[in-house]
Amino acid sequence: MLLTMREVCVIALFLALSHWVCVADGQSKKYACSHGYEEAYQLGYLPEYIPMEICTHVIFKWFNFPRFVGRQMLLDDNDKLAFSRLVTSVRKRSSSGRVVASITGTGTDFSTMSGTNVRRRAFVQVVSTLLLELDADGIELAWDSPGNENSGTGIATDRLTMVTLLQDLRQAVTAASKLINGRNRELWIRGSLHPNLISTSYNTFDVCELVDHVTLLSTNIGGRLSHAPINSGTIKTPNIGNFNGENISLGNGIVDGTQTWIDNGCPPKKLLLGIGLHGFLSTVSTNGQQFFGNEYFSWGSGNKKTMPYREVCQTLRQQGWSVGWDAEALTPYAIRSISGGQSQRISYEDLNSVRYKMDLVEQKRLGGVYTNFIHSDDIYGSCGQAYPLSAYTAYRLRAIPSDIGFAIEWN
Numbered sequence: 230m231l232l233t234m235r236e237v238c239v240i241a242l243f244l245a246l247s248h249w250v251c252v253a254d255g256q257s258k259k260y261a262c263s264h265g266y267e268e269a270y271q272l273g274y275l276p277e278y279i280p281m282e283i284c285t286h287v288i289f290k291w292f293n294f295p296r297f298v299g300r301q302m303l304l305d306d307n308d309k310l311a312f313s314r315l316v317t318s319v320r321k322r323s324s325s326g327r328v329v330a331s332i333t334g335t336g337t338d339f340s341t342m343s344g345t346n347v348r349r350r351a352f353v354q355v356v357s358t359l360l361l362e363l364d365a366d367g368i369e370l371a372w373d374s375p376g377n378e379n380s381g382t383g384i385a386t387d388r389l390t391m392v393t394l395l396q397d398l399r400q401a402v403t404a405a406s407k408l409i410n411g412r413n414r415e416l417w418i419r420g421s422l423h424p425n426l427i428s429t430s431y432n433t434f435d436v437c438e439l440v441d442h443v444t445l446l447s448t449n450i451g452g453r454l455s456h457a458p459i460n461s462g463t464i465k466t467p468n469i470g471n472f473n474g475e476n477i478s479l480g481n482g483i484v485d486g487t488q489t490w491i492d493n494g495c496p497p498k499k500l501l502l503g504i505g506l507h508g509f510l511s512t513v514s515t516n517g518q519q520f521f522g523n524e525y526f527s528w529g530s531g532n533k534k535t536m537p538y539r540e541v542c543q544t545l546r547q548q549g550w551s552v553g554w555d556a557e558a559l560t561p562y563a564i565r566s567i568s569g570g571q572s573q574r575i576s577y578e579d580l581n582s583v584r585y586k587m588d589l590v591e592q593k594r595l596g597g598v599y600t601n602f603i604h605s606d607d608i609y610g611s612c613g614q615a616y617p618l619s620a621y622t623a624y625r626l627r628a629i630p631s632d633i634g635f636a637i638e639w640n
Contacts, residue, residue, distance in 0.1 A: 276314055
């Protein structure tokens with residue numbers, strides 16, 4: 230008898246979870262599984278395949294930034310249809326699963342909207358539509374890089390207008406929550422892990438007071454061999470000009486960025502650490518004389534390809550790849566030489582690197598994690614156990630004890 234894709238996925242997930250024995254009933258930490266509907270559709274991965282056995286939340290990605298028509302803002306019809314299908318699927322299969330609608334846009338989109346009263350009111354109305362008509366449990370603003378300093382892609386006033394926008398959205402979310410008893414709606418925002426960007430572009434006290442969660446973007450970090458380093462890497466400067474071959478810190482580690490949010494007044498329980506279930510493949514010159522040497526590579530720029538983990542694990546089985554471990558970043562990487570004096574590099578996550586990230590979640594008492602994307606994992610077990618990264622993440626979250634006295638500490 231042939232099994233459907235849904236049956237294969239459920240059986241694979243059950244076997245994966247049974248490998249990681251749960252040590253606690255229930256799950257106090259949030260596990261938000263991102264679902265990129267366009268990529269999932271091309272893969273044939275339907276909303277019904279999302280493993281609600283482990284996902285406490287599903288983040289719908291994405292609603293494209295609403296277009297401005299007259300004095301109104303309108304969502305894309307295809308996005309609305311896809312979101313409705315996701316909500317219907319989750320409601321049928323889980324009584325506790327929650328669906329968060331993520332709205333993406335450029336820095337200019339968010340800056341222009343938040344800085345004018347008419348556009349801001351129109352955007353709040355869009356959010357009300359998502360909550361009341363499309364039945365979203367929460368809204369995430371994927372405003373990745375506000376401000377115009379330290380890699381920000383917006384304008385200088387974003388730090389102020391962001392708070393004004395969140396105040397308006399908080400009122401809309403609170404009003405929606407009151408309409409149905411016991412149905413609490415939530416407001417989330419994407420947060421950068423660039424330490425300097427955090428300090429210059431976010432009023433963290435106000436932001437974290439107004440939102441329920443900050444989803445920390447932990448990929449695309451410039452560094453050495455890792456795109457998502459736990460610790461800040463160090464590089465050696467050349468003996469040129471004022472540089473004298475000294476080792477300097479890049480200041481780009483996930484630990485540093487997370488701690489900056491906490492130090493700036495954000496309760497750890499409101500922070501959700503992002504874990505990318507993917508890798509980046511890039512081609513670099515091995516003959517070039519880079520300023521910081523060939524070990525330095527900015528994963529956040531240049532010609533790179535995003536590879537789902539299910540592709541990474543199969544690619545590394547091919548000949549010529551040499552797998553290494555970045556002892557500073559606590560992440561794996563792989564390199565192979567190709568023609569023309571070039572080499573290919575893959576920075577990715579595996580069970581070991583996810584283990585260190587989950588250690589961080591536990592040690593800092595964060596609110597949980599979100600993963601990009603649930604369908605990027607090895608969902609069919611092509612390289613061994615199915616859902617290896619997702620299952621391990623769920624196991625670790627369930628094993629974290631409750632934070633006794635947590636509310637007292639931060640209230």
